[in-house]
Amino acid sequence: MKGLIAKQWQGRCAMGRRLSSLILALAFMMASHAEEAAHPDIPDTLQQRIASCTSCHGVHGEGTPETGFFPRLAGKPAGYLARQLQYFQSGLRKYGPMEYTVRELSPDYMREIAEYFAAQEVPYARSPMPRLPAEALSRGEQLVIHGDPARQVPACAACHGSQLTGVQPNIPGLVGLPYDYISSQLGSWRTQTRAMAAPDCMAQIANRLSAEDISAVSAWLAGRELPADMHAQAPGSVTPPLHCGVLEGQEGGA
Amino acid sequence: MKRVIGIIIVLLLAIGGWWLWREAARAPTPSPSGAVDATELKDPALIARGEYLSQVGDCASCHTAQGGARFAGGRVLSTPFGNIAAPNITPDRETGLGEWSFEDFWQALHVGKGRHGELLYPVFSYTSFTKVSREDARAIFAYLQSLPPVHQPAKPLGLDFPYSVRNSLSAWRALYFREGEFQPDPGKSDAWNRGAYLVQGLGHCNECHAPRDALGGSQASPTLVGGQMPAQNWYAPDLSTQANGGLAGWSAQDIVDLLRTGQSARGTAFGPMAEVVAQSTQHMHEDDLQAIATYLQSLPPRAARTAEQSPIDTRQMMAQGAKIYEQRCADCHGADGNGVPGIYPPLNGNSSVNEPSGTNAVRVVLLGGFPPVTKGNPRPYSMPPFAQQLSDADVAAVVTYIRRSWSNQASPILERDVSKYRHTSVD
Numbered sequence: 145m146k147g148l149i150a151k152q153w154q155g156r157c158a159m160g161r162r163l164s165s166l167i168l169a170l171a172f173m174m175a176s177h178a179e180e181a182a183h184p185d186i187p188d189t190l191q192q193r194i195a196s197c198t199s200c201h202g203v204h205g206e207g208t209p210e211t212g213f214f215p216r217l218a219g220k221p222a223g224y225l226a227r228q229l230q231y232f233q234s235g236l237r238k239y240g241p242m243e244y245t246v247r248e249l250s251p252d253y254m255r256e257i258a259e260y261f262a263a264q265e266v267p268y269a270r271s272p273m274p275r276l277p278a279e280a281l282s283r284g285e286q287l288v289i290h291g292d293p294a295r296q297v298p299a300c301a302a303c304h305g306s307q308l309t310g311v312q313p314n315i316p317g318l319v320g321l322p323y324d325y326i327s328s329q330l331g332s333w334r335t336q337t338r339a340m341a342a343p344d345c346m347a348q349i350a351n352r353l354s355a356e357d358i359s360a361v362s363a364w365l366a367g368r369e370l371p372a373d374m375h376a377q378a379p380g381s382v383t384p385p386l387h388c389g390v391l392e393g394q395e396g397g398a
Numbered sequence: 399m400k401r402v403i404g405i406i407i408v409l410l411l412a413i414g415g416w417w418l419w420r421e422a423a424r425a426p427t428p429s430p431s432g433a434v435d436a437t438e439l440k441d442p443a444l445i446a447r448g449e450y451l452s453q454v455g456d457c458a459s460c461h462t463a464q465g466g467a468r469f470a471g472g473r474v475l476s477t478p479f480g481n482i483a484a485p486n487i488t489p490d491r492e493t494g495l496g497e498w499s500f501e502d503f504w505q506a507l508h509v510g511k512g513r514h515g516e517l518l519y520p521v522f523s524y525t526s527f528t529k530v531s532r533e534d535a536r537a538i539f540a541y542l543q544s545l546p547p548v549h550q551p552a553k554p555l556g557l558d559f560p561y562s563v564r565n566s567l568s569a570w571r572a573l574y575f576r577e578g579e580f581q582p583d584p585g586k587s588d589a590w591n592r593g594a595y596l597v598q599g600l601g602h603c604n605e606c607h608a609p610r611d612a613l614g615g616s617q618a619s620p621t622l623v624g625g626q627m628p629a630q631n632w633y634a635p636d637l638s639t640q641a642n643g644g645l646a647g648w649s650a651q652d653i654v655d656l657l658r659t660g661q662s663a664r665g666t667a668f669g670p671m672a673e674v675v676a677q678s679t680q681h682m683h684e685d686d687l688q689a690i691a692t693y694l695q696s697l698p699p700r701a702a703r704t705a706e707q708s709p710i711d712t713r714q715m716m717a718q719g720a721k722i723y724e725q726r727c728a729d730c731h732g733a734d735g736n737g738v739p740g741i742y743p744p745l746n747g748n749s750s751v752n753e754p755s756g757t758n759a760v761r762v763v764l765l766g767g768f769p770p771v772t773k774g775n776p777r778p779y780s781m782p783p784f785a786q787q788l789s790d791a792d793v794a795a796v797v798t799y800i801r802r803s804w805s806n807q808a809s810p811i812l813e814r815d816v817s818k819y820r821h822t823s824v825d
Contacts, residue, residue: 186730186741192779195730196766199782234465241765241783244824248676248770253777 190260196245197257205261209269212322218264221376223313225258226251227390231340238337268370271322276363280356284364287357288318295352298385300361308365310376314390317376323366330358341389348386434500439540448541451534454686455527455600456678457542460484470494470548474556475521476629479614481556482521490547503539504532509577517567519557520575520614529580529599574615586696589685593693596686597622601678606634606670622697626755631822632669633757635749640699644749650691657687659774665750666743666769668762676770703754712798712810719799722792726784727800735804741779746804756811759797760819763788790816 186192191203197217201207205217217225231237232246233254246254286292288308291299301308303315310317318326332338333350340346353361384391438444452458461484463472471486471494486494495503502513510524511517518524530538560566580599582591597603598621608616609625616625624636624644636644645653648664655662657679660672667675679687724733727745731737735746745751750758766783769775784793793816801808 186738186779190777193777194780195782196768196780199766200786236465240824241785244765245767245780245783248672249768250771250776253771256777 190256194257194260197261201261202266204264204266206264206266206269209271209322212271212324212328215325216266216321217261218266219374219376220262220316221310221313222255222259222262224310224316225261226255227314227340229254229258231338236339236341268320268374271324271366273323273367274359274363276359280360281364281367283357284360284362287353287361288364292352292357297349297352297357300365303382303384303386303388305377305382307371307373307377308368309371309374311382312376312379315376315382317374318365319368320370320374321366323362326365327358327362330362341392343387343389345384345386345388434536434539439500439536439543441540444537444540445544446541448537448539448544450681450683451538451600452541453678453681454596455530455538455602456674457487457538459673459677460522461487467548467550469542469545470550472550472553474553477521477614478628479561480558482519483553483556484522485552486548486550487542488545488548488550489543490549493549493551494547495542496547498539500536500539503542504535507535507538508532508579510571510575517564517571519564519567520570523602523605525575525616526599526602526605528575528577529595531579531595534600570613570615573613587692589689589692590696592686593689593691596690597693601690603637607637608634620698622694623700624753626757627670630670631757631819632761633750633753633755634671635753635758636700637694638697638700639695640697642700642702643697644753645694647747650688650695653691653694654684654687655774657682657690658684658772660770660772660778661740661743661775663739664744665748668750668767668769669758672768672770675772680770680772680774708810710810710812712802715795715798715810716802718792719795719797720803722788722796723799723803726788727796730779730781735800735806742781745800746806748806751800752806752808754809756797756801756809756815757819759800760793760811760816761822763793763797764816764820765824785820790814790820 191198198205200214201217202214205219207216207218208214209216228237229246229249230251232239232242233249235243249257287297288300291297291302300318303311304318305311305315308318329338330350330353333344333347336347350358458468460473460475461469461471463470463474466472467488469486469488470490471484474481474483488494489496491497498513505511505513506518506522507524507527507530509528510520510522555562580595583594586594604616604621606627607622607624609619609623610616610628614628619625622637624634626633639645639648639653645664648662652662652664656665656667657675659680660667660675682690730742731745732742735744737744750762753759762781764783764785766781768780769778771778788796790813794811794813797816798810800806802810
């Protein structure tokens with residue numbers, strides 16, 4: 145009898161324990177549910193972390209090809225993108241909102257962000273084109289493919305690759321970009337709101353081009369049929385004709 | 399008109415100051431005992447301590463230009479009176495501190511006078527640095543003298559008349575500057591005294607976290623009550639954790655977390671404070687951070703703010719703001735405004751949301767951005783900038799909604815305020 149009572153008691157205790165753990169579990173589930181409701185799960189991804197970048201440049205770095213205002217980042221060489229972030233930090237490139245955004249980022253974090261955008265594969269979109277006379281376009285083609293030796297302007301293709309899709313890891317492609325973007329970058333090298341490590345070969349080139357040349361080059365590049373493979377060429381596959389600080393110790397530079 | 403009155407006041411002060419200066423010139427500041435010789439300054443332990451202290455004082459932040467050599471000066475500090483470029487403090491003989499003795503350095507830090515006795519502009523915060531001990535000053539000087547010299551001449555002063563007249567500073571000093579090392583309070587704990595020393599002295603927190611009057615002085619107001627940073631257009635919040643203080647409800651750990659990682663359960667560092675955390679406070683020793691928290695927690699309670707009697711009917715703005723908040727903000731900051739712990743800061747009860755001017759909330763909505771990258775938070779989550787997506791009216795509405803929802807009871811924001819901050823330079 146004594147044993148039975150003890151057994152029943154034990155049983156009741158065990159049931160009580162099970163019941164209380166069930167209640168606890170339920171309470172816990174409800175609590176965590178309530179927490180979830182108040183705070184939607186935030187994914188632990190780089191994409192989530194860099195909302196500050198993607199709200200303008202697009203979740204995959206597609207940019208705004210329709211206006212050309214926010215540049216495409218997708219598929220540009222990682223070394224190039226990381227450098228641009230550093231340049232906004234050091235003031236070589238000037239644009240208030242970008243300078244503010246990158247001000248307190250570490251080199252490691254900037255590198256990771258650059259690699260994220262470099263790895264994105266996004267189809268290229270067409271952008272609005274200016275109406276330029278045929279002579280201007282052929283002048284543009286001449287400059288891009290052959291340069292202008294008389295003005296010491298090398299061909300774009302000499303550095304940016306035979307297909308103009310860029311060269312890993314530091315040289316960006318020039319095709320698939322909006323006219324407004326290309327022309328404003330060349331302009332900003334002249335107005336010194338964009339620069340790179342000295343000697344700044346792009347600043348030299350931009351200053352040797354006339355305003356008409358800049359329009360012509362930008363228009364021809366923006367209107368260019370896109371090659372099937374838009375990826376940047378292999379490292380070391382070009383021999384730059386100018387001495388460029390950014391390419392120091394890499395692709396050389398004569 | 400305000401400017402004309404300002405010029406008249408400054409001219410009068412300058413004349414008064416000139417007399418004072420004449421007096422002072424007759425009685426040179428006596429050189430304190432304990433001369434420092436050059437071999438002492440080569441002591442590696444002293445140099446290491448100086449490096450740490452220079453981080454606590456965040457010297458590099460002002461004395462380094464964007465993208466420039468560290469400590470070589472050139473960063474242009476804007477003030478309501480004009481621009482002043484920070485000088486080169488590397489040991490270059492011609493353009494830096496190469497010819498300076500420790501006594502020269504002490505005169506600058508403690509007395510606010512240059513090597514030739516000229517009065518220094520108080521954009522160099524000697525109003526705080528005067529509290530730094532001679533021992534700590536010696537370590538900082540040893541560290542600065544150990545740096546590689548960088549030849550970088552000073553940029554010219556960008557001050558308008560009458561502020562360009564250096565001697566007008568003697569009047570300013572008579573009003574706002576009290577020379578003297580920090581005196582510990584024997585009635586308080588060691589941690590409190592250490593915290594007070596760091597906050598009031600080398601940390602120079604009061605230089606931003608206190609209101610400045612028309613002449614740029616902050617002597618009259620109690621310390622750390624918060625204030626508008628005039629040329630930068632940010633508001634440095636009240637740092638009291640007591641009733642009605644800006645940090646009411648913050649624990650010591652919250653303060654330590656923010657200073658060490660840039661983030662805390664109560665709020666996140668951004669704008670100029672992000673730079674302070676990244677360059678300075680994240681490098682501070684745990685016991686120093688705890689000491690700062692101890693001191694801040696002892697700051698007195700503030701008088702209750704009178705409930706905002708706004709003549710503006712905010713109902714329409716609140717409704718519009720609620721809609722925008724739900725679409726743009728709630729995913730991260732939560733419908734309850736409590737944020738996500740460790741990821742997104744709460745807006746409910748946030749000192750920077752509720753600060754009196756509304757500057758911080760408006761500018762953060764416009765600029766978005768990253769909290770500082772620190773060892774404790776190497777890959778922070780960021781906020782989108784809304785400058786391109788929201789109109790001035792939308793920003794005013796959503797900020798008004800945030801400032802007047804949940805426990806928040808701050809003043810509404812007008813469209814014209816947003817327009818002003820939209821055009822503020824980011825530096």
